[in-house]
Amino acid sequence: MQPLSCLRCRREIEAGDKSVAVYMFAQTVGVKPRQKSTAQRICFCPQCAVSLAMGMPPEGALNMAAWQMIRDLVSAEPSLNQAAWESLRGVAALLTSGTETSANAGWRVTSRRAG
Numbered sequence: 001m002q003p004l005s006c007l008r009c010r011r012e013i014e015a016g017d018k019s020v021a022v023y024m025f026a027q028t029v030g031v032k033p034r035q036k037s038t039a040q041r042i043c044f045c046p047q048c049a050v051s052l053a054m055g056m057p058p059e060g061a062l063n064m065a066a067w068q069m070i071r072d073l074v075s076a077e078p079s080l081n082q083a084a085w086e087s088l089r090g091v092a093a094l095l096t097s098g099t100e101t102s103a104n105a106g107w108r109v110t111s112r113r114a115g
């Protein structure tokens with residue numbers, strides 16, 4: 001499977017990472033035979049999802065529809081905000097040592113073994 005990245009900031013999103021996925025497909029109406037396109041998946045990292053939701057409405061009908069859906073999620077409960085806050089703080093990287101990237105490694109607080 002192709003690695004996913006955040007549509008806004010291009011940050012890579014791995015399986016199991018906290019993110020928002022927007023699924024989109026097109027379907028014919030009133031036309032026979034009824035046709036349905038394949039579904040596209042668009043991903044946003046928590047920071048971008050929260051940032052988009054809190055920001056100004058975007059231009060364009062499709063962007064507007066996606067913006068409203070993301071706003072629904074972000075405003076419903078604070079878990080996505082919490083996820084965005086955690087990555088901003090680098091707390092997630094500290095807690096999951098071993099899976100961190102070299103980019104995150106610079107942010108690590110080195111711990112000294114006592115004794």
Ligand SMILES: [Zn+2]
Nearest residue numbers: 006009045048
């Ligand atoms: Zn992003």
